[in-house]
Amino acid sequence: xxxxxxxxxxxDDELEWSFARSGGPGGQNVNKVASKxxxxxxxxxxxxxxxxxxxxxxxxxxxxxxxxxGDAVITSQKYRDQERNxxxxxxxxxxxxxxxxxxxxxxxxxxxxxxAKKRRVADxxxxxxxxxxxxxxGDD
Numbered sequence: 001x002x003x004x005x006x007x008x009x010x011x012d013d014e015l016e017w018s019f020a021r022s023g024g025p026g027g028q029n030v031n032k033v034a035s036k037x038x039x040x041x042x043x044x045x046x047x048x049x050x051x052x053x054x055x056x057x058x059x060x061x062x063x064x065x066x067x068x069x070g071d072a073v074i075t076s077q078k079y080r081d082q083e084r085n086x087x088x089x090x091x092x093x094x095x096x097x098x099x100x101x102x103x104x105x106x107x108x109x110x111x112x113x114x115x116a117k118k119r120r121v122a123d124x125x126x127x128x129x130x131x132x133x134x135x136x137x138g139d140d
Contacts, residue, residue: 002015002090002093002094004050004094004097004098005098005101007049008048008049008050008097008101009048009049010041010046010048010050010093010097011048014041014042014046014048015039015040015041016039016040016041016042017037017038017039017040017086018038018040019034019035019036019037019038019082020034020036020038021033021034021035021036022034022035022036022077022080022085023036023077029080033082034082035077035079035080035081035082035085036075036076036077036085037075037076037077037082037085037086037088037089038073038074038075038089039072039073039074039075039076039086039089039090039093040071040072040073041071041072041074041093042070042071043055043058043059043066043070043071043072044069044070044071045070050097051101053103054097054100054101055100057100057104058072058096058097058100061096061099061100062096062100065096072093072096074089074092074093074096075089076088076089076092
């Protein structure tokens with residue numbers, strides 16, 4: 001059970017693990033041990049306690065982590081042993097869910113004040129009068 005918040009958790013049976021040979025440090029051990037962890041979470045077909053709005057927001061926030069089927073694929077080859085890479089994948093998934101739980105703030109368009117409108121109109125009038133006074137024979 002991956003506990004994300006006090007009320008939200010992902011069951012272990014929703015997570016699929018696979019392992020592969022990892023690049024990076026490790027010497028000859030790299031050629032023998034599958035230490036890279038690949039976590040696949042079927043987010044679209046999940047019936048966990050994650051709110052629907054957050055689940056819909058995740059592919060928008062993290063498009064590179066989601067497949068066209070709606071599965072989240074997270075990999076880690078940061079460490080030299082499989083167990084720590086598994087933990088790293090779980091931390092990444094938990095952080096993704098936490099970020100998607102935050103509701104985006106809707107931007108409110110600022111309203112132009114009456115004083116600003118009056119100043120703008122007065123400035124336009126001043127410029128108009130200035131240009132009007134430059135005319136030589138305005139009446140034809």
